[in-house]
Amino acid sequence: MTGMPAALEFEKVSKEYGSFASRQSVRALDGFDLRVETGEIFGFLGPNGAGKSTAIHIAMGFMRPTLGQGQMLGRPFGDAAARRRVGFLAENVALYHRRVDRLMCFYGALNRMGGARLGERAREVLRMVGLQDQAKRNAGKFSRGMVQRAGLAQALMNDPELLILDEPTSALDPLARVMVRELILSAREAGKTIFLSSHLLSEVELVCDRVAVLHRGKLVRMGRTSDLLQSTEQTAIVARGITSDAFGGAVSQNGLVTMTVPISNQRSVMQRVWELGGEIVSVNPVRRSLEQVFLEVTADAQPPQPDGGR
Amino acid sequence: MLLIAFNFVREQRWPIFVLLLWVLLLAFLGLVADIPRMREDLLFLFKQVAVYVVAFSIFFGGSAIYNERKSRRILAVLSKAVRREQYLSGLVLGVTTACAIYCFALGLTGSWTLGAAGFPVSQVWFLMVCLVAACMLAGTVALMFSTFLNPFLAAGATALMLGVPWIASQTVAAGWGYVIPVSALTNTVLKSTFKVPGHNEWFPVGLAVLETLAFWAVAARIFSRVDIAVAVE
Ligand SMILES: Nc1ncnc2c1ncn2[C@@H]1O[C@H](COP(=O)(O)OP(=O)(O)O)[C@@H](O)[C@H]1O
Ligand SMILES: [Mg+2]
Numbered sequence A: 001m002t003g004m005p006a007a008l009e010f011e012k013v014s015k016e017y018g019s020f021a022s023r024q025s026v027r028a029l030d031g032f033d034l035r036v037e038t039g040e041i042f043g044f045l046g047p048n049g050a051g052k053s054t055a056i057h058i059a060m061g062f063m064r065p066t067l068g069q070g071q072m073l074g075r076p077f078g079d080a081a082a083r084r085r086v087g088f089l090a091e092n093v094a095l096y097h098r099r100v101d102r103l104m105c106f107y108g109a110l111n112r113m114g115g116a117r118l119g120e121r122a123r124e125v126l127r128m129v130g131l132q133d134q135a136k137r138n139a140g141k142f143s144r145g146m147v148q149r150a151g152l153a154q155a156l157m158n159d160p161e162l163l164i165l166d167e168p169t170s171a172l173d174p175l176a177r178v179m180v181r182e183l184i185l186s187a188r189e190a191g192k193t194i195f196l197s198s199h200l201l202s203e204v205e206l207v208c209d210r211v212a213v214l215h216r217g218k219l220v221r222m223g224r225t226s227d228l229l230q231s232t233e234q235t236a237i238v239a240r241g242i243t244s245d246a247f248g249g250a251v252s253q254n255g256l257v258t259m260t261v262p263i264s265n266q267r268s269v270m271q272r273v274w275e276l277g278g279e280i281v282s283v284n285p286v287r288r289s290l291e292q293v294f295l296e297v298t299a300d301a302q303p304p305q306p307d308g309g310r
Numbered sequence B: 001m002l003l004i005a006f007n008f009v010r011e012q013r014w015p016i017f018v019l020l021l022w023v024l025l026l027a028f029l030g031l032v033a034d035i036p037r038m039r040e041d042l043l044f045l046f047k048q049v050a051v052y053v054v055a056f057s058i059f060f061g062g063s064a065i066y067n068e069r070k071s072r073r074i075l076a077v078l079s080k081a082v083r084r085e086q087y088l089s090g091l092v093l094g095v096t097t098a099c100a101i102y103c104f105a106l107g108l109t110g111s112w113t114l115g116a117a118g119f120p121v122s123q124v125w126f127l128m129v130c131l132v133a134a135c136m137l138a139g140t141v142a143l144m145f146s147t148f149l150n151p152f153l154a155a156g157a158t159a160l161m162l163g164v165p166w167i168a169s170q171t172v173a174a175g176w177g178y179v180i181p182v183s184a185l186t187n188t189v190l191k192s193t194f195k196v197p198g199h200n201e202w203f204p205v206g207l208a209v210l211e212t213l214a215f216w217a218v219a220a221r222i223f224s225r226v227d228i229a230v231a232v233e
Helices: A052-060 A100-110 A116-128 A144-156 A174-189 A201-207 A225-229 A263-275 A290-297 B002-011 B013-032 B039-070 B073-078 B084-116 B121-146 B151-171 B174-178 B182-191 B203-223
Strands: A008-017 A026-036 A041-045 A067-072 A086-089 A162-166 A193-198 A210-215 A218-224 A230-240 A251-253 A256-262 A279-287
Touching: A008 A052, A026 A052, A026 A067, A026 A218, A041 A052, A041 A174, A041 A201, A052 A067, A052 A086, A052 A162, A052 A193, A052 B073, A086 A144, A100 A116, A100 A144, A100 B002, A100 B073, A116 A144, A144 A162, A144 A174, A162 A174, A174 A193, A174 A201, A193 A201, A201 A225, A210 A225, A210 A290, A218 A225, A218 A290, A230 A263, A256 A263, A263 A279, B002 B013, B002 B084, B013 B039, B013 B084, B039 B073, B039 B084, B039 B121, B039 B151, B039 B182, B073 B084, B084 B121, B084 B203, B121 B151, B121 B182, B121 B203, B151 B174, B151 B182, B174 B182, B174 B203, B182 B203
Parallel strands: A041 A193, A041 A210, A086 A162, A162 A193
Antiparallel strands: A008 A026, A008 A067, A210 A218, A230 A256, A230 A279, A251 A256
16 A cells, blocks of 8 residues: 555455346456556556446445445545545436536536536536537537537536546547547646546557456456556567568568567577678567457457346 | 426426426316306316326326436436435425426416315415425335336335325224325315315324425435446447
């Protein structure tokens, strides 16, 4: 334990969804441990049905864990006072059908905001998500992407210390995704903590300091984004002044030869380049895409269970 | 809490509007009818409309949480600094307000049509107070059941809970009507005639308020333990 309290912490949380009717239960989370430090952008990855939303809903106090416990901003899950300092955007958020500016004021007021500040902040957040021109329109007539923007705006109303976003970019166009990314980065500048769940690896890769990968309710990988992407097994060596046929699997382009070799062979390959009169241009660990990481950790996946989620 | 209540009323504005149409019908009849001659019919219609509102309070109370959950809108609300019991009190207040709006309109038309027919106006308003109290209690009982049952079962359970004392009050002893005073209160409305407009008995009203608090407390206890598991996408 470090001195600073964690922004969000799960301790051996398990959750089973039971059903009286079907008499079968789905284990959505299984002994799930996670600690999100204050001030970081944390990516929460996992394929559909991995249990990401379940974990988030437990943290927000919508549900109780079957086993285990946890804290949010130093208070046990479900504490209303802690929620006041949290902004939450649900997956497929649904809002009431009314003018967006009034809607923002409504959600702000639920967090006991009031006075002139309320209307001012409503305008501010709508500007932040690019809805300032739609402020007087009814949210019931919005497209999915616009609803999602409005949902993000309502989560920002209270200028939260901890922002929990469940698949925030699922309905957004590329431009809006950039906007969300910038919002997240500027929130970190301001010292906020962001917990971002996604099944889109590219989203997470660009902004997150650390990521955790959840698979079937279990944490399968966790670490700094760069470490996770770095392969410990392979390096890419780029050389000049040799021909590619001297090495199996090497690719030649514009006079540069690139070869990917196991780390254990790195030394001997470099020596051979020099022996052949070549010159080493660069030696780099191979960066894997998160897609690869994803495929690796989910490789053990058997076909989805018949009752499994979509 | 007030916000949630107001929000509820806003969301239910169409059902409330439809209900108000009934009141309008009564007003319309009052306009065209020969009031003194048709006064028994008017009173009958008045009572009928009054009973509808109790049924609607059960419907409102039983479906409120379910609708919010089904539409996933509950998440954005409960993600704020709103405790579960505050959320519930907002709904109780919302159901009561919705019914009170209706009762107010009914009271207005009633005091005009029935008043013209010789029914004491102050008694009309007393009956409306009884009705609001009955709605509040019925709505809260329905809300309590709906925290763990689906709207149909919740409405059924509420009907059972309110119906059994009513039947007992008819068959066994009138005192049973006071166990859950919805039946006593509705009876006050139903039994009133032009000859005997009924006496001002405040006891069941006070009892209804107390029981509302009790059922609200039970509902809050249950609701703070249930999972708000929304539909899976
Ligand atoms: N309300 C629910 N009732 C029953 N099972 C559920 C419910 N919500 C989620 N599940 C199941 O729990 C698992 C995890 O779901 P979820 O947390 O929504 O995953 P994710 O958000 O990672 O896509 C899935 O198998 C899903 O079918
Ligand atoms: Mg999800």
